[in-house]
Amino acid sequence: MRLGRSAGVVLTAMLLASCSGGTPDDGPSDLMGSGTVAPAPDEITGDLTVFAAASLQGVFEELATTFEEQHPGVTVALNFAASSALAEQVNAGAPVDVLATASASTMEQAAAEVSDPVTFASNTLVIVTPSDNPGVVTGLADFADPDLTLAVCAVEVPCGAAAEKVFTAAGITPAVDTFAENVTATLNLAVSGEVDASLVYATDALGAGDTVSTITFPESAEAVNDNLIAAAAQAPNAAAAQAWLDLVLSDEGAAVLTAAGFDLP
Amino acid sequence: MSDGQAGRRPGQSAHAARPPLVLLVPGLAALVFLALPLVALLVRAPWSELVEIVATGPVAQALWLSLRTATTATLVSLVLGVPLAWLLARGRLPGGGVIRALVTLPMVLPPVVGGVALLSLLGRRGLLGEHLDAWFGLTIPFTTTAVVLAQTFVSLPFLVLSVDGALRGLDRRYEDVSATLGASRWTTFRRVTLPMIAPAVGAGAVLCFARALGEFGATITFAGNFPGTTRTMPIAIYLAMEQSPQAAIALSIVLVAISALVLILLRSRWLTALGSTT
Incomplete structure (x- = not known):
């Protein structure tokens, strides 16, 4: 085109x-x-539509600016939502060029509509507390304390499934007060001081800056969450889709991902 | 009915001809627009697995919690909302128009923002909640009380507006006569006003209950999500959607069926209310 x-x-x-x-x-x-x-022979033009997990917002917005500088003929449209919702939309025929999800299972949901997904980043859980840590939380074991007000993601969303894994690995029965609907809501409960501690991804904790205190714990290695990216099989702009994948997987993309708290595969 | 057609229900007039096309066509279009998405939902429903999905413990638990909290929210709305409606319609409040606008605000506010507003007031670090926590060790978020508060916050305006409208449309002469005969304002309200606006109160309560039953945004934001305590049906449906849209549809059908049942049971009341407020 x-x-x-x-x-x-x-x-x-x-x-x-x-x-x-x-x-x-x-x-x-x-x-x-x-x-x-x-x-020029390799010049790409047109629109590029990227569907990405909400947790990738900061990274992809930065990469979109870079991409539009590298390919002035392309306008990048980014759509951020829960990976499962995006997979559902892709299956329903949304005109998308690239899909990036926050878990392997959500990419699997859209398997018929994408080509060759690859893992480009991973994310682990950390504990966040309000910046003054009112509950004096020191580690994962504190999640068994019924006197603390605690939040984790609902098990239906990827960060909740990951939380369940680390609790199982640590042999802890958590005394959770609320299962938040997504990782942002879980984080915000700690930011606003409504809970003493939340379990969120390292990237979310980094993004929240000084508003939270972050505590890492060894059991997080039990639930490494992979982020996958793939071009859509029916991508309206396949050339641009490939260029986006190249950028994300380049050293430049890696630098942006690392700065945001992601681990690289 | 005060239109002089004693004993004749609207629509039963002997002179009633075919409805005019300018009303019939858009009216039917509206009906189709409202009903068709629900029909589509029914068509897509996993009927064979419906019983299996619905009869699980967590679903029954969420449904029971929803019915309990929506009923409580409706009762709270009745106790607080009818007096507020009377104050708006009869109380000669200074700045009554502003207050009426304030009452409608929760209806236009996105419910999630309503939840944030409730947290700002009653959360652990909220304006009031901070003191409740410090003085009484009382924290409201993540409790069933918070669910009821969130539901009342979004559904109370429906009751107030319904009753306020009925009061303002009411023929004041009955109340005036009652007062002339020596009845106090409270007696007049209880014996004259309330019986006349009863259908509007009923209709308002039904709207209120339906809104409370479907409440999602304010609830999950302010009350959170914990099975048995704060996970109402809409929250269970939202989370089911994350994993299995089929299960979410099955749960939605249960909620729609319950709501429809309540509305149909109160249908006569509803129609009477419309008749008396117009």
Whole structure:
């Protein structure tokens, strides 16, 4: 899919017509006025739609800026939601180029619609407490204390399944007060001081900065959560999808992921 | 009925011709628009596994909790909401318009934000909650009380508006006569006003119950999610959606069926209420 590059509003209609198969590009930024310069052979244009797990928001927004600098002809549209919801949308025929999930099982849900998923990052659980740590939490064992107010993710979402694994590994029966609906809600309960401690991903804890205190624990190794990425089998913009995968898996992508608290495979 | 057609129900008039097309077509379109998504849900439902999914302990537990909390929230709304509606309609409150707008705010507020608002007030570090915790060791979030509070917060306005509308549409002369005959304002309210607005109170209570039963956002934000204590049906449905949309649909059907049953049981009351408030 290659857009005819011509300046001038009168040519907009022609431009739209030449954009076959994809979403019409009507942003003024694409009317670059670059005259009749022939595009380089590897130049990619059009729209790139990336569906990604909510936990990848910071990283992917940063990479999208980099990507648009590297490929000025491409507009990246990012959609963040729970991995399971995204998998459901991909299965329902959403026009997506790339899917990135926060777990292998959610990628498996969309297996028929994606090609060759690869693990590009992983994430482990940590304990977060309000910054002043009112419950004097020191480790995972404190999650068995019924006097503390404690939150973990619901077992139905990936961070909850991971929490269950580490409790089993540690032989702890947790005295949880609430099973939050997603990792952000779990984190926010600690940030707002409503609970004495929450179990969240290392990336979420890093993102919360000084608003929480973070405690790592050895049992987290029992529940390493892989992040997978794949191009959609029916990607409307397959070339851009491949370029996005290349960027995420590059050294540059690795640096952004590491800075956000992800481990690399 | 005060329209002079004594003994004749609306729609039974001998002169009633076919409804005009300008009303019939959009009216039927509205009906189809409301009913068709539910029909689609029924078609997609995993009927063969329905009983198996629904008869599990956790589902019965969530349903029982939902019925208990929604009923309590409705009772609290009745006890507090009818007096508030009377104050709005009859109390000659200064700034009554502003107060009426305030009452409707929880209806337009996204429920999740309502939950955050409740946490800001009653949470462990909330305006009031901080002191409740420090002085009495009382924490409200993550308790069944919090569920009832969240449900009442979002459903109370439905009752207040319904009763307020009925009161304002009421013929004041009955109350005036009662007062002339020497009845106190409380006696007038109890013996004259309340019986006349009873259908609107009933209709408001039904709306209130239905809203409380379906409440999700404020509940999960303020009360959290724990089986048996705070995991209501809408929360169970939301979480089931994360793993098995089929199970979520099955649970939704149970909730829709219960709501429909309640609404149908109170149908006559509902229709009477509409008749008396117009």
